Amino acid sequence: MDPAADSAYELLSQYSHSFMVSQVLFAACELGLFDLLAEAGEPLSSAAVATGLGTSPHGTELLLDTCASLELLTVETGAGRALYRNSGLASSFLTRTSPTSQLHMLRYLSNTTYPCWAHLAAAVREGRPQYSRAFGVPSQDLFAAIYRSEAEQLCFMRGLQEVWAVHGRAVMTAFDLSSFPVICDLGGGPGALAATCASLYPACTVLVFDMPEVVLAAREHCFPGRGQVSFHEGDFFKDPLPAADLYVLARVLHDWTDDRCSHLLARIHHTCKPGGGILVVESVLREDGRGPLTTQLYSLNMLVQTEGRERTPAEYCRLLSSAGFQDFRMKKTGCTYDAMLARK
Template identity: 55%
Template structure:
């Protein structure tokens, strides 16, 4: 009566139903320092030892560790004294704070901020707008005023967003040959993860991180070493203040924050400032033209609804915005990773 496909439906349903439980288990193990402790201990530890080191209950920790085993974030070995746990390669690489590819800060931003906004997803769909008022009691009239509602929140955002470039930065910067562009402005360049990738791949380039003054201050103090002469800074509001001339402007995860009108305002201003022969590199996660996916881009687009004013777009939608601002020779490169690249020329 029922096909094999039918039999999979409950499986899919339960998997979706439990999606947030999975996220929360990973966030909690990260937050408590499970993966850091197991990395430091260079061997396996019992749940009692882990609970004692991390100051948690034994009963809670044992269940958390077992769930991490189920998620393949930990491995377990049964010894005569009981169960002993160790990190998997995935956890060592991405979930420990000290790894160069650590996603710890990204996960913490999801756990402490994004998760709270998503509590109001139904309201966001009803209202068609972000949910800062409900989630945090702050007005979202000024989007980045709401996102940066405290210094602590801004720093969490900066660490959280920067983490991804240690995994995806090289692919987007290498998607096109950017070597002809030497004077580069990373507009909304934030903590500078992408700027670092850019100067390391293109030895003749200099990158100026253009961002709001308080972001630039923190980027200088905490993220970009002062001896890095090829990264400079420019404090400004790209909607209100002048944008200096450059060979290339990078806009990474900027347009997805804004509705079409604001995108056009920024692109038109940038086009005027751009050197003839120069260009713009958009770095975004791209939706398929036929609306079939990719799922990550669709999820991020929902996140833009609860957290920002924009949405994720298709290559055609971005190309239309670039063309309307004056850019030509628009090329799209899908990297096969989370973020893709679009280059437009003046």
């Protein structure tokens, strides 16, 4: 084979096996591998890990060595045996007690997103979410499909907040928000981004507005930082919105069609005080729509799980301007989510 064909085949092979990498990560988390190694306080042999997890010696050895190749574990070899410990990545993001743990989001990706992606071709063919194929629940009422059980809702809420432990500061400091005395995070879920906002701008009053089921769960369960913000319940498409100087919409517009976004933005513009603002936080496509790849994959994810899509800066600007907002500015944060501010 010529070198070009060789490298094309290499790329094909890498793409076609990528799902196995995700599954290694998901399985290791589900089995509690990284927590076992963190709690052991010393590197463990494969046999000790198998005993600790109650897993087969053969399967455990294969999983450990693959995790080491993926840089999730480090391995020390000597005296005829290998000892495994968590890598920096695993310690930071894959252990239960780390403040930047991403375990709930990984569980959500494994148990909910992955089964929906098994029907990507159907989603592309039909142009709609795939909850009915993946879980036998109707997708017409998206909210009911996404929050189809209490356990599912809690996993989603806990997963949602985890990214803000890593990127919350970057998106909330992209613009200086200290001139907005009252900040309302619409569709703010469990309130992690709002809590970050409250700690960065202690003089501001920060509130979260979300559906009653979500507010109830946020009040009942222990979400970090929740005490710094007040929660208000309602449907942002129908109910009166709380009065505020700045409205935050983080990962909300990407759930909806242009028509639903326009309806929501018009309601916000109507309630917003003159001189007030709106801060949109999203993973933003390049202006030509051809990347970054992660954002394009998120956009396909919006197809299999929601009514929406990711958008370009010009598309966000157009939606905000049509609703009456002006002075659109965007700040790239260098992480997955960028910030866009506009004023009434």
